Amino acid sequence: MGKRGFFRSWPALLAVFAAWVTLLATPARAALEVQITRGQVQPVPVAVPDFLGRTQDEQVLGQKVAEIIRNNLVRSGLFRVIDPAAYIERIQRFDTPPQFGSWRVIKAQALIVGQVAVLPDGRVQGAFRLWDIFAQRQILGLQFIATKREWRRIGHKISDAVYKAVTGDEGYFDTRIVFIDESGPKTKRVKRLAIMDQDGFNLRYLTDGRALVLTPRFSPAAQRIAYLSYATGVPRVYILDLATGRRQMIGEFPNMSFAPRFSPDGRRLIFSLLENGGSNLYEMDLATRRIRQLTNTQAIDTAPSYSPDGRFVVFESDRDGSQQLYVMPVGGGPARRISFGQGRYSTPVWSPRGDVIAFTRMRKGRFAIGVMRPDGSGERILTEGYHNEGPTWAPNGRVIMFFRTQRGPNGGPHLYSVDLTGYNERLVPTPNFASDPAWSPLLK
Amino acid sequence: MWNKETIAPRAGRWLLAAGLALTLAACSSADKPQLDANAGNAALSGGAGQGGPAVPGSERDFILNVGDRVHFLVDQWSLTPQAQETLRRQAAWLQRYPSVTVRIEGHADERGTREYNLALSARRAQAVKNFLVSQGVAASRISTIAYGKERPVALCDAERCWAQNRRAVTVITGGARS
Known part of the structure; x- marks a missing residue:
């Protein structure tokens, strides 16, 4: 697949066959769950032997799929993967229950056994069983089929299934990140739109770096990306269709349009438009191209984000003198200020769960990422330092990604993820400097 | 004592x-007038090479003898007295050379968030344009663009650099002598 069919092919060609594997036991996760005490997570010890395969090719793939799963589970912070060198039993058969005693000895609570097969048409099939070592029973068994090109997604799909079975939350591993790749010196930074799998693999550039691009955002179906581009000289919002590669300018306004974001149903786009010495919020119906003005001030109203039910918009405005967060009904109408702490509040993003809003807070020369409830209560800072900016949510509302810029003339930004609890902060691997991350929804 | x-x-x-x-x-x-990579894209062709006298009406003349940029206080877009002085010189020069067109490029320092800085730098560019227009320069000769924090000229992570980056630069887009 080239640019065409990047996402479209998934439902059509690889048809996620999430078939229940035979021997399925009743799903029960009573015995196996993540313990969270006082914010500190007790990771579940899990064993993930290399997946089985009949041919050498399949065995190599089996090792790689197991590695993807181990990496995902470890990075979530909710699992501890036991070193495969410590495994006593060598799994030989997919259909035979494991020797529970030998896994108990190495203190595994869960065991993932899997096998990989390359089908005659070239597609790759991955099946797994998740065993509860103490209850001595299978918790889950599933198989997935993917095109040869997208075989890594089998590892992500299995990771998501295991994550859900153990934590009760939806997973977030079969997702992508769109971001701005940054190269070159700070005075002449080249910025390119880039997309990669959540774990940093399959990186692909979507623009060539000739035009400055900023603030990409996914549509809810993960098929389109709205972003700001300086391609024509006037900075404007564009929508890129990943399946067709087609780019479309959103409205020919006399002034800069910026800060785009899709509505939860994907039918509308909200953005800022410069006017009156400030910027107002507008919403466009993407089918009819009709636009509607949502705010009318001389202030800078920007960085809008919808609530997941589509009824409200949170945005930042300096209408009261400095950047603060406001919530208003989606049709426009009175906006209510929700941030009242010390400092300036910026880049609000509503959690997919709806329960909190993530933001950037600037105070005394330090930039923090935090969350607060939609009524402004319960403010909690997840990370603070010289410069942290631009949170984006994993689709399960449990993990936040943002960018952090190092000080200094040669400093630049990198992507980081952090758990909603503030624990488990991790660098997200990118080849160059990277900023403005946006996390896709779970892929279909 | x-x-x-x-x-x-x-x-x-x-x-x-x-x-x-x-x-x-x-x-x-x-x-003060300064030359840097972001000052303008045209070659500094006015005058007899580097260091020589600038041809009146040339881009080099504008940058060296008038001053192509003004600076702003933190999170501000109002024009300081020094900025107004520079802009009065710019307006006078632009009236002397009425075929010249310009683009005002607004910038912010790196100590703000992306979207807000875009809007803030747009306000700065607009403030400069409004001032030049108030001094008699036709609005049709002036375009504006906002770069936010994307194009710094000074690189240290200290106020002395951020102050240089909070700027609006008047870039000649056409009509200057060479």
Whole structure:
């Protein structure tokens, strides 16, 4: 697949066959769950032997799929993967229950056994069983089929299934990140739109770096990306269709349009438009191209984000003198200020769960990422330092990604993820400097 | 005999004032004409090479003898007295060479968030345009663009650099002599 069919092919060609594997036991996760005490997570010890395969090719793939799963589970912070060198039993058969005693000895609570097969048409099939070592029973068994090109997604799909079975939350591993790749010196930074799998693999550039691009955002179906581009000289919002590669300018306004974001149903786009010495919020119906003005001030109203039910918009405005967060009904109408702490509040993003809003807070020369409830209560800072900016949510509302810029003339930004609890902060691997991350929804 | 206790705070105040003056001097030196990669894209063709006298009406003349940029205070877009002085010179020069068209490029320092800085730098560019228009330059000769924090010229992570980056640069887009 080239640019065409990047996402479209998934439902059509690889048809996620999430078939229940035979021997399925009743799903029960009573015995196996993540313990969270006082914010500190007790990771579940899990064993993930290399997946089985009949041919050498399949065995190599089996090792790689197991590695993807181990990496995902470890990075979530909710699992501890036991070193495969410590495994006593060598799994030989997919259909035979494991020797529970030998896994108990190495203190595994869960065991993932899997096998990989390359089908005659070239597609790759991955099946797994998740065993509860103490209850001595299978918790889950599933198989997935993917095109040869997208075989890594089998590892992500299995990771998501295991994550859900153990934590009760939806997973977030079969997702992508769109971001701005940054190269070159700070005075002449080249910025390119880039997309990669959540774990940093399959990186692909979507623009060539000739035009400055900023603030990409996914549509809810993960098929389109709205972003700001300086391609024509006037900075404007564009929508890129990943399946067709087609780019479309959103409205020919006399002034800069910026800060785009899709509505939860994907039918509308909200953005800022410069006017009156400030910027107002507008919403466009993407089918009819009709636009509607949502705010009318001389202030800078920007960085809008919808609530997941589509009824409200949170945005930042300096209408009261400095950047603060406001919530208003989606049709426009009175906006209510929700941030009242010390400092300036910026880049609000509503959690997919709806329960909190993530933001950037600037105070005394330090930039923090935090969350607060939609009524402004319960403010909690997840990370603070010289410069942290631009949170984006994993689709399960449990993990936040943002960018952090190092000080200094040669400093630049990198992507980081952090758990909603503030624990488990991790660098997200990118080849160059990277900023403005946006996390896709779970892929279909 | 002088009482040291009463003298000291006074001296301190003077020192403070002197420090302030130095800071201001530093600011106005940043307002002085300078050439850098972002100053304009056309070759500095006015005049006999580097260091030679600039041809009146050329881009080089504008940058060296008028000053192509003004600076702003933190999170501000109002024009300082120094900025207004520079812009009066710019307006006079633009009226002397009525075929010249310009683009005002607004910039912010890196100590803000992306979207807000875009809007803030747009306000700065607009403030410069409004001032030039108030001085008699036709609005149709002036376009604006906002770069937010995307195009810094000074790179240290200290106020002396951020102050240089909070700027609006008047870039000649056409009509200058060569």
